[in-house]
């Protein structure tokens with residue numbers, strides 16, 4: 001969520017104005033942020049002015065989030081640098097709006113500091129840690145406040161923490177009563193580049209990043225301390241070269257809401273596309289159902305499940321909304337001849353999901369190879385079932401239509417990795433959804449190497465393969481063909497359960513089938529999936545009991561919130 005400027009503040013910036021919010025939340029390194037600030041300063045928005053905007057932005061959020069509580073008392077832990085400066089401006093603004101505002105100087109500031117003088121003039125109470133050796137004063141302020149601003153250290157930190165700062169942070173972290181903690185720019189104690197975090201760092205309820213999210217906050221262990229991440233818009237001139245260079249973003253609901261397909265009143269099921277899903281095997285019977293349900297919940301018009309013939313009998317009764325295409329099989333595994341049957345039935349299909357639960361038999365490997373290469377299968381593939389009729393979009397024998405945009409998932413990825421030159425065989429607008437193990441099979445890199453450099457690896461290979469990649473796991477990364485990266489700011493054990501990847505693949509494919517471009521389908525799909533996981537855990541009172549089906553059932557609530565909140 002981006003926070004705009006409060007209506008009553010009239011920032012004069014010739015190149016920005018009301019409503020100039022970036023559509024995407026930018027993620028930057030400390031060096032990039034410094035370059036942005038420097039360029040903004042040169043272009044007329046001084047450092048001092050940026051601090052004013054930062055502090056007022058923080059005050060605005062405090063009022064909107066906590067202004068309705070019974071008492072309105074805010075304490076700030078104030079450091080010696082600019083982060084402390086932001087905190088002082090916030091306190092001054094809050095004091096002028098009727099709050100009791102208290103500045104606890106963790107580190108000494110210059111007695112002639114104009115920010116301190118202004119704060120005092122506005123009625124802010126000031127106490128210095130140097131005069132509060134036993135921390136009794138701090139304890140009293142913690143007990144009488146409903147909001148604590150953490151403005152000790154920002155991007156200027158050099159870990160390890162100095163002893164006297166560590167002691168104060170530790171004291172607050174361990175205090176029995178702690179107010180709502182709002183961290184300014186970052187929780188003090190985290191390194192905004194690397195994600196390293198001092199043990200004493202106070203966990204925040206909200207972290208308000210100035211202008212852009214600092215990259216270290218989207219890394220562990222720092223991410224465990226940030227709470228909800230938001231951006232305070234400093235209304236910098238939009239044309240800054242340093243802003244334009246940014247190619248990493250954090251996904252939020254506002255962005256995703258813009259990617260949802262329209263639902264016109266006059267629609268018919270064809271309006272919302274047809275998704276073909278080739279999935280499942282004797283070993284993994286439920287995978288096609290989870291993917292198909294995920295896709296239907298996202299609004300797709302029609303799902304056709306292409307499964308090994310013996311699976312259909314057990315699946316059909318559980319899923320009246322599905323239509324079926326039966327594929328030749330060996331012992332319930334899709335056999336190589338399945339490619340030809342599928343290719344004959346793709347003419348109305350707007351997206352194609354391949355992979356969940358396919359297993360790893362040789363015949364299925366040949367199926368994947370045939371599907372991608374469109375090589376003729378060595379034997380005449382039989383046509384099964386009732387849905388290969390002309391009305392359902394059968395293609396004349398001998399034709400080999402191009403594949404629609406593909407979501408390749410799970411076993412499909414591992415089998416695809418064995419096909420020579422597979423990146424060139426992917427249809428345009430496709431999405432790959434590897435977890436780190438599958439990414440390892442695709443790239444040849446060790447899982448540890450992938451996990452240590454998730455963004456870099458995902459972006460490098462998305463560019464190389466010219467396709468969208470969703471690298472799954474806590475803090476899922478979506479890498480675009482052009483190397484941009486989008487991070488989903490969610491880590492939750494709710495999703496660490498069998499079948500949850502099948503649901504994600506169905507959600508993304510469902511959006512693709514409705515005509516959303518690959519990157520939008522991937523970004524929106526991964527965000528909605530993650531929020532549905534959180535929502536399911538919330539409903540069930542914990543992450544342990546969440547099943548993949550619960551994630552599917554939570555999708556409607558996430559969509560409702562996206563449309564109406």
Ligand SMILES: NC(=O)C1=CN([C@@H]2O[C@H](COP(=O)(O)OP(=O)(O)OC[C@H]3O[C@@H](n4cnc5c(N)ncnc54)[C@H](O)[C@@H]3O)[C@@H](O)[C@H]2O)[C@@H](O)CC1
Pocket residue numbers: 037046047048050051052054079080081082083084086152153154155156157158159160161162165184185186210
């Ligand atoms: N530069 C600007 O124009 C803007 C900066 N802003 C704020 O300024 C912050 C960065 O300001 P600064 O560069 O002053 O950095 P900080 O506010 O992070 O503070 C740096 C100070 O802390 C001390 N310090 C560093 N590591 C320490 C450690 N381990 N233990 C104890 N003391 C330590 C340093 O000696 C230095 O005095 C941002 O995070 C943001 O909150 C915002 O106001 C927006 C505009």
Ligand SMILES: Nc1ncnc2c1ncn2[C@@H]1O[C@H](COP(=O)(O)OP(=O)(O)O)[C@@H](O)[C@H]1O
Pocket residue numbers: 410435471472473474475476490491492493495496497498499500501502504529530
């Ligand atoms: N700790 C976590 N935090 C956030 N998302 C997670 C976490 N663990 C798993 N997920 C998500 O759950 C899904 C699991 O997919 P995958 O590993 O393919 O599982 P499956 O084999 O059940 O399909 C992915 O979308 C992944 O990003």
Ligand SMILES: [K+]
Pocket residue numbers: 083150151152153154183184185186187188
């Ligand atoms: K801070």
